[in-house]
Amino acid sequence: MSTDPSSRLRHLPSTDLLLESTVVKELIEKYPRAIVVGSIRKVLDGVRRELLAGGGPDPDRISSPETYVESIAGEVARYMRPSLRRVVNATGIVIHTNLGRAPIAPEAFDHARMIAERYSNLEYDLEDGKRGSRHDHVSRLLCHLTGAEMALAVNNCAAALLTTLHAVARGREVIVSRGELIEIGGSFRLPEIMEASGAKLVEVGTTNRTHLDDYRRALKPETGAILKVHLSNFRQEGFTAKVDTGELAEVAREAGIPLLYDLGSGAFLPVGEGGEPPVASELRAGPDVIMMSGDKLLGSVQAGLIVGRRETVEKIRSCPVLRAVRPGKVTIALLEATLLRYLDEPRAREQIPVLRLISRPFRDIREDADALRDQLLARDGLQVDIEITEGESEAGGGAIGQPPMATILLGLVFDGIRPEDIARRLRMQDPPVIVRVRNDKVWIDPRTIFADELGLVADAIAEAAQAARS
Ligand SMILES: *Cc1c(COP(=O)(O)O)cnc(C)c1O
Numbered sequence: 001m002s003t004d005p006s007s008r009l010r011h012l013p014s015t016d017l018l019l020e021s022t023v024v025k026e027l028i029e030k031y032p033r034a035i036v037v038g039s040i041r042k043v044l045d046g047v048r049r050e051l052l053a054g055g056g057p058d059p060d061r062i063s064s065p066e067t068y069v070e071s072i073a074g075e076v077a078r079y080m081r082p083s084l085r086r087v088v089n090a091t092g093i094v095i096h097t098n099l100g101r102a103p104i105a106p107e108a109f110d111h112a113r114m115i116a117e118r119y120s121n122l123e124y125d126l127e128d129g130k131r132g133s134r135h136d137h138v139s140r141l142l143c144h145l146t147g148a149e150m151a152l153a154v155n156n157c158a159a160a161l162l163t164t165l166h167a168v169a170r171g172r173e174v175i176v177s178r179g180e181l182i183e184i185g186g187s188f189r190l191p192e193i194m195e196a197s198g199a200k201l202v203e204v205g206t207t208n209r210t211h212l213d214d215y216r217r218a219l220k221p222e223t224g225a226i227l228k229v230h231l232s233n234f235r236q237e238g239f240t241a242k243v244d245t246g247e248l249a250e251v252a253r254e255a256g257i258p259l260l261y262d263l264g265s266g267a268f269l270p271v272g273e274g275g276e277p278p279v280a281s282e283l284r285a286g287p288d289v290i291m292m293s294g295d296k297l298l299g300s301v302q303a304g305l306i307v308g309r310r311e312t313v314e315k316i317r318s319c320p321v322l323r324a325v326r327p328g329k330v331t332i333a334l335l336e337a338t339l340l341r342y343l344d345e346p347r348a349r350e351q352i353p354v355l356r357l358i359s360r361p362f363r364d365i366r367e368d369a370d371a372l373r374d375q376l377l378a379r380d381g382l383q384v385d386i387e388i389t390e391g392e393s394e395a396g397g398g399a400i401g402q403p404p405m406a407t408i409l410l411g412l413v414f415d416g417i418r419p420e421d422i423a424r425r426l427r428m429q430d431p432p433v434i435v436r437v438r439n440d441k442v443w444i445d446p447r448t449i450f451a452d453e454l455g456l457v458a459d460a461i462a463e464a465a466q467a468a469r470s
Contacts (some may be wrong), residue, residue: 092445095397160304169320232398249286266292299354362450
């Protein structure tokens with residue numbers, strides 16, 4: 001056989017020949033034919049490029065279909081795998097927006113699954129046999145738990161804010177402190193949301209200090225509302241001043257306009273010492289409506305919650321934009337199932353994963369750290385230095401008011417392998433394991449690793465190290 005790369009190409013098997021091989025025939029029985037054919041082409045294209053670059057399979061193997069079937073099967077499997085996958089969160093950040101925020105209690109799904117699989121009274125009043133409202137299912141519980149007169153759920157907190165501003169202050173001015181013109185990430189910037197809502201932003205105060213008088217002086221007949229925004233992802237320290245919610249509510253009331261409060265995370269129970277104040281106490285301070293996320297500290301599904309005074313919430317409820325951001329039945333079912341758990345505080349703390357993970361006892365985490373270390377040390381051939389040290393985990397999810405939580409970290413050093421390389425290979429495992437890299441070490445925080453995932457993590461680390469070495 002010639003060693004000239006371009007003439008070697010001629011010895012490659014054809015797609016038709018590969019389709020005749022036993023392994024490929026089995027693939028076609030299990031998977032769509034078009035995907036298998038596409039995978040064959042992709043593998044052959046790859047081999048062609050390798051050959052032209054002077055690499056590729058040994059000359060005596062080029063023409064054999066056996067040389068390629070494994071790659072083809074791998075390609076088909078990768079294509080057929082869902083893109084949205086479960087991962088193991090070893091970062092210790094409990095509400096990690098990139099990793100899907102709140103893990104949801106399995107019990108909530110028993111109910112949601114039935115609702116999703118069968119018909120439901122989503123918009124049907126069972127008493128009257130007439131059309132009902134999907135908003136009623138969660139509003140009674142939201143009112144009960146926050147002390148609000150009326151409540152609504154939409155798709156997320158951004159939608160809650162957009163809809164509220166549109167319903168309450170479209171074509172009018174909304175006063176916001178310059179210290180609260182935030183960006184949350186993922187293109188949520190307050191001035192842009194405001195513009196999209198049709199309300200006109202009026203900035204008052206300075207970046208570090210805003211006083212009650214700044215708000216008062218900005219009031220005009222065109223003012224539609226005052227907006228207060230929770231500083232979710234940064235802290236202001238030093239020479240700062242902000243206005244108390246109660247005083248701001250007073251100013252709004254005197255002016256006959258509502259005070260809107262974008263609370264962001266929104267805790268329904270006090271979580272830890274000195275954590276974010278619960279929504280109920282924030283609402284008692286006097287804002288007309290509070291908006292928050294369903295999948296941050298509440299620990300439920302992605303949703304935006306709007307709670308507050310009847311008059312204002314009623315306006316939002318009858319706004320046409322609401323129709324565009326209304327939640328689906330699965331969201332409502334999961335949300336209601338979570339809220340029902342909150343009626344019983346100890347049960348909520350035990351069953352809602354976000355609450356459980358944030359308040360995980362230190363000795364629990366230490367036990368998991370020790371167990372993981374022992375599993376790693378027991379692996380044959382795994383060369384790793386393990387440091388066990390105290391550290392901090394974060395609540396995440398814009399709950400910056402939550403103090404960091406003491407945790408135990410495993411710091412791993414692999415002889416001759418860069419930590420970034422291990423981190424990348426851990427992301428390629430099934431399930432992928434997400435870790436942090438700092439100071440030339442791979443860091444594992446067991447806080448966010450579920451009990452049944454410790455073995456998976458040990459396996460993944462052993463495999464990642466082996467793959468990096470070979
Ligand atoms: C997180 C956050 C939002 C956005 O919430 P989503 O539910 O992701 O839309 C809005 N405002 C504040 C203050 C936040 O912290």
